[in-house]
Amino acid sequence: MSVSVIGAGAFGTALAISLAGRGPVCLWARSKDHAKAMQAARENISRLPGHALPETLSVTADMGVATENHTLLLAVPMQNLRDLLIEHAGALAGKTLVACCKGIELSTGLGPVEVIRQTRPDARPALLTGPSFAHDIAAGLPTALTLACADADLGKALQQSLNTANLRLYRSTDTTGAELGGALKNVIAIACGAVIGAGLGESARAALMTRGYAEMQRMALALGARAETLAGLSGFGDLALTCTSEGSRNYRLGLSLGRGGGFDPDVTVEGAATARAVATKARQMQLDMPITACVVALLDGKLTLDAAMTALLTRPLKEE
Ligand SMILES: NC(=O)C1=CN([C@@H]2O[C@H](COP(=O)(O)OP(=O)(O)OC[C@H]3O[C@@H](n4cnc5c(N)ncnc54)[C@H](OP(=O)(O)O)[C@@H]3O)[C@@H](O)[C@H]2O)C=CC1
Numbered sequence: 001m002s003v004s005v006i007g008a009g010a011f012g013t014a015l016a017i018s019l020a021g022r023g024p025v026c027l028w029a030r031s032k033d034h035a036k037a038m039q040a041a042r043e044n045i046s047r048l049p050g051h052a053l054p055e056t057l058s059v060t061a062d063m064g065v066a067t068e069n070h071t072l073l074l075a076v077p078m079q080n081l082r083d084l085l086i087e088h089a090g091a092l093a094g095k096t097l098v099a100c101c102k103g104i105e106l107s108t109g110l111g112p113v114e115v116i117r118q119t120r121p122d123a124r125p126a127l128l129t130g131p132s133f134a135h136d137i138a139a140g141l142p143t144a145l146t147l148a149c150a151d152a153d154l155g156k157a158l159q160q161s162l163n164t165a166n167l168r169l170y171r172s173t174d175t176t177g178a179e180l181g182g183a184l185k186n187v188i189a190i191a192c193g194a195v196i197g198a199g200l201g202e203s204a205r206a207a208l209m210t211r212g213y214a215e216m217q218r219m220a221l222a223l224g225a226r227a228e229t230l231a232g233l234s235g236f237g238d239l240a241l242t243c244t245s246e247g248s249r250n251y252r253l254g255l256s257l258g259r260g261g262g263f264d265p266d267v268t269v270e271g272a273a274t275a276r277a278v279a280t281k282a283r284q285m286q287l288d289m290p291i292t293a294c295v296v297a298l299l300d301g302k303l304t305l306d307a308a309m310t311a312l313l314t315r316p317l318k319e320e
């Protein structure tokens with residue numbers, strides 16, 4: 001199965017580097033200048049500096065060339081996925097589309113697999129998600145991810161073709177659970193970063209991670225996900241990584257909120273839009289998601305961190 005990676009950000013480049021260890025891979029960038037710069041330097045200096053592109057990795061800005069391969073990994077931010085699918089509708093028709101983004105679309109409340117299903121009903125959708133920093137993957141460090149695909153046979157085929165020397169894939173048919181785990185953990189990571197940034201301590205972070213996980217499960221189970229998916233790499237695994245490492249941009253945004261500092265608006269932070277999408281969805285579904293609500297209020301400047309902590313600590317006492 002030949003593979004192209006669509007989107008030459010940090011994650012797309014890292015996946016392409018890892019896959020190139022198995023054979024030819026094509027990496028598509030939307031900008032001709034970006035593609036040319038990568039070809040010249042044999043490195044993605046603007047998005048993933050410090051990692052050489054292997055010889056088996058070709059770079060293009062021509063979607064026609066990229067879609068000569070049948071399996072396409074879509075590695076763009078969640079809020080840009082629909083635009084990509086619409087802009088290149090013809091070229092993407094009938095392909096196997098593996099979403100590699102983590103988030104919930106703000107305008108619809110849908111996850112990546114659902115957005116693919118809605119915009120490209122002729123495509124065969126799947127999702128690649130789990131605890132993994134782009135720099136770790138590109139450096140060849142060991143990583144384990146979930147490959148979720150509702151079509152069990154296609155999932156098995158993708159697991160075989162996308163597994164690499166340092167990327168071990170576990171498969172699942174629960175796309176709902178996998179996409180919600182990857183999306184919701186980013187919201188909790190912002191909260192955890194804020195707590196650490198404000199000096200409230202690691203005990204408070206452990207409490208937030210645990211109660212955040214309860215929120216993740218509440219929404220995911222209500223939407224038909226399986227509890228064991230949330231307990232796996234795409235949920236618990238990614239929550240553990242993202243809530244404890246400054247390698248995470250979501251966590252770093254939280255840190256700056258907690259410290260009262262600024263944050264570069266051009267950095268991809270999926271949890272910000274996703275927090276808003278999830279809060280809206282929770283209201284519609286009448287689900288109690290107090291940590292998510294506090295993250296939205298913090299992001300909107302409607303609540304200070306002190307007031308958010310007081311709000312969380314003074315909620316009615318309940319059974320765990
Ligand atoms: N970085 C990481 O460690 C990991 C990231 N992910 C997920 O991967 C997804 C992408 O993140 P990441 O690669 O880090 O983000 P980056 O900010 O590094 O890159 C985003 C890329 O998407 C491209 N892009 C944006 N909009 C479009 C569009 N409409 N059409 C085509 N290309 C577009 C950008 O192009 P341009 O350069 O031209 O602006 C850029 O190359 C996110 O959902 C993230 O959660 C998952 C696991 C790990």
Ligand SMILES: O=C(CO)COP(=O)(O)O
Binds near residue numbers: 131132189250270
């Ligand atoms: O999803 C990730 C790790 O699994 C990357 O996290 P950030 O998007 O917060 O950097």
